[in-house]
Amino acid sequence: MSFKRIKFAIIGAGHTGTTIALMLAQRELGDIVLLDIPSQENPTKGKALDLLQAGPVQKYNSIIKGSSNYEDIKDADLVIITAGVARKPGMSREDLVSINTKIIKEVSENIAYYSPNSYVLVLSNPVDAMTYVCYKTTRFPKNRVIGQSGVLDTARFNTFVAQELNVSIEDISSFVLGGHGDTMVPLVRFSYAGGIPLERILSKEKIDKIVERTRNGGGEIVQLLGQGSAYYAPAAAIVEMAEAIVKDKKRILPSIAYLEGEYGYQDIYLGVPAVLGGNGIESIIELPLTPEEKEGLDVSAQAVKSLLRLLD
Ligand SMILES: NC(=O)C1=CN([C@@H]2O[C@H](COP(=O)(O)OP(=O)(O)OC[C@H]3O[C@@H](n4cnc5c(N)ncnc54)[C@H](O)[C@@H]3O)[C@@H](O)[C@H]2O)C=CC1
Numbered sequence: 001m002s003f004k005r006i007k008f009a010i011i012g013a014g015h016t017g018t019t020i021a022l023m024l025a026q027r028e029l030g031d032i033v034l035l036d037i038p039s040q041e042n043p044t045k046g047k048a049l050d051l052l053q054a055g056p057v058q059k060y061n062s063i064i065k066g067s068s069n070y071e072d073i074k075d076a077d078l079v080i081i082t083a084g085v086a087r088k089p090g091m092s093r094e095d096l097v098s099i100n101t102k103i104i105k106e107v108s109e110n111i112a113y114y115s116p117n118s119y120v121l122v123l124s125n126p127v128d129a130m131t132y133v134c135y136k137t138t139r140f141p142k143n144r145v146i147g148q149s150g151v152l153d154t155a156r157f158n159t160f161v162a163q164e165l166n167v168s169i170e171d172i173s174s175f176v177l178g179g180h181g182d183t184m185v186p187l188v189r190f191s192y193a194g195g196i197p198l199e200r201i202l203s204k205e206k207i208d209k210i211v212e213r214t215r216n217g218g219g220e221i222v223q224l225l226g227q228g229s230a231y232y233a234p235a236a237a238i239v240e241m242a243e244a245i246v247k248d249k250k251r252i253l254p255s256i257a258y259l260e261g262e263y264g265y266q267d268i269y270l271g272v273p274a275v276l277g278g279n280g281i282e283s284i285i286e287l288p289l290t291p292e293e294k295e296g297l298d299v300s301a302q303a304v305k306s307l308l309r310l311l312d
C-alpha cells in the first residue's frame, strides 16, 4: 500500500475559486485543478501558474493546474463548486437562481461522470438551493454533497461581537443556523465570549444590531465592492470545511445538509450543526430550540422551500 496525495477540483476560477486554491495550498491540503469555461481557459491557466509560483516563496508543495477540460478533474477526491454568477448591488442572492441552476446542473453532471466517488462542497448562490440541485443531479449520497454558509455567517457574527467587546476573536464562539439569506438564524443563546454567555455581557439592543448586521453581512460587502461579492472570508470558510473532511477531523460546523426529518423538515438543504469528517456529513446535531428560535428557523426553511419550488 502507498499513501496518496489528495486531489481537489475547484469548478469556477473566479474570485472565490482562486482564493480557495491559495488557501488550500497554503495549508498543503493537496493538489488542485482549477477549472473554468473554455473561453476562460488561458486566464485560468495563468491564475494556476501564478499560484504555483507562490509555492517556492510560501513553501507549499501543492501542484496547481488550470484547465477547461473536465478530463483533468478525473477521480478528484473533493470538488468545490464556485461556478456561476455573483450578485451586484441591489440584487438578492435569490435573483441568481435561474442562471446559476443551469450552471450547477451542467457542472454537477460532469462531476458525477468524472469524479463519481468525490465529496462535493457547494458555494455558488443561492447556496441552499444550489446544493439541492447538485445533490439531485449527481445523485450522490447525501453525506457527500454539502453546502457552505454557516461557517461564514458565524465568522461574521463573531467578528462583530469581538469588535463590540474589543476582545480577541479567538474567545468568541457562536452558531448561525438556517438558510444563507436575510432569514438566517444566529443562535444568541448558544453564543459565548470567553465562556460567558453573550446575553450576560452585551445589551439586547447591541446584540440585535449584531444579528441584523450579520444577516446583511454579504450585502454590506456587495454594496462596498460595487461589483461582485465577498471572497476572502467565504474562501476561508469553505477551506475550513474541506480540511475537516480530508483530515477526518470530526469538527462540529454549521453546514448546509440534506434533511430527512431533522428539525421537522423533509427534502430540503438547510444550514444545521453537523459533524464533518472523513465521511462528509457524519451526523446532524439536533439542538433543542425555543419556540422563538424554531419559528425563525421555520421562516428560513420556508424561504428555501419557495426557491426549491421555482426549480420545478
Ligand atoms: N455560499 C456563500 O457563502 C458564498 C457564495 N458565493 C457565490 O459563489 C459564486 C462565485 O462567486 P465569485 O467567485 O465571487 O464569482 P466570480 O464571477 O469571480 O467567479 C465565478 C466563475 O465561475 C465561472 N463559470 C461560470 N459558468 C461556469 C461553468 N458553466 N463552468 C465552470 N465555470 C463557470 C466564471 O467564468 C467565473 O470565473 C457566486 O454565485 C456567489 O454568489 C460567494 C461568496 C459566499
Ligand SMILES: O=C([O-])CC(=O)C(=O)O
Residues within 6 Å of the ligand: 086, 087, 093, 125, 152, 180, 217, 218, 219, 221, 222, 229, 230, 234
Ligand atoms: O453576498 C453574496 O452575494 C455572497 C455571499 O453569499 C456572502 O458573502 O455571504
